[in-house]
Amino acid sequence: SQQGEEDPQALSIQEGENATMNCSYKTSINNLQWYRQNSGRGLVHLILIRSNEREKHSGRLRVTLDTSKKSSSLLITASRAADTASYFCATEEGTGRRALTFGSGTRLQVQP
Amino acid sequence: DAGVTQSPTHLIKTRGQQVTLRCSPKSGHDTVSWYQQALGQGPQFIFQYYEEEERQRGNFPDRFSGHQFPNYSSELNVNALLLGDSALYLCASSPPNTGELFFGEGSRLTVL
Secondary structure (H helix, E strand, O other): OOOOEEEOOEEEEEOOOOEEEEEEOOOOOOEEEEEEEOOOOOEEEEEEEEOOOOEEEEOOEEEEEEOOOOEEEEEEOOOOHHHOEEEEEEEEOOOOOOOEEEOOOEEEEEEO | OOOOEEEOOEEEEOOOOOEEEEEEOOOOOOEEEEEEEOOOOOOEEEEEEEOOEEEEEOOOOOOEEEEEOOOOOEEEEEOOOOHHHOEEEEEEEEOOOOOOOEEOOOEEEEEO
16 A cells, blocks of 8 residues: 655656655654656665654755654755656654555656 | 666566566665565565565565575565566665665566
8 A cells, every 4th residue: 555645646847947746644654765766767765854854955855844744845956857757755654664655656757 | 886686677477477586685785675566656565574584564465475595685476476466576675774775676577
């Protein structure tokens, strides 16, 4: 079953614009992670935010986490055509359990 | 330093057959997890191996089994294949004490 649900399912923007993707989840979590997947390939880890953190930055990425609303957002600033991919949020439940529950993903298309 | 490697990359089987997929984790990683990703969906957790034992299991039938070897490499076996088993099978490894997963490029299984 999918724990996280990403919104929107698909997003198309122009190069240079910012892209925002949202994720909602259902249970208590240890951490939330964002992954990127180019078409039909393996997933690449982008960023991990722990349940006691509210915001985290990595390069052009900014992630927020609101545990009271059970939601997270991923912001990609100054997007590039190379950012075109599917983006998934994944939650790790409890402590010591390293199985991740993934959402259904947001397909991002960045037009050059 | 090689990343996570999986073999084979593509394979075609018929209903009722059995398949074995293989995974070599990234150097220094002791935990291997397997995920199934249907087309257009997020990955779903199958099981996780640590110290040659299955530590966690997702909602998959007993037809799905696995093994981890002393060198931390792993196999995923699926018996009595069904059409619905057609998917991308992803292996992910993780180092001790972190939640981040490193994924291989996957094995794409088609069941006819």
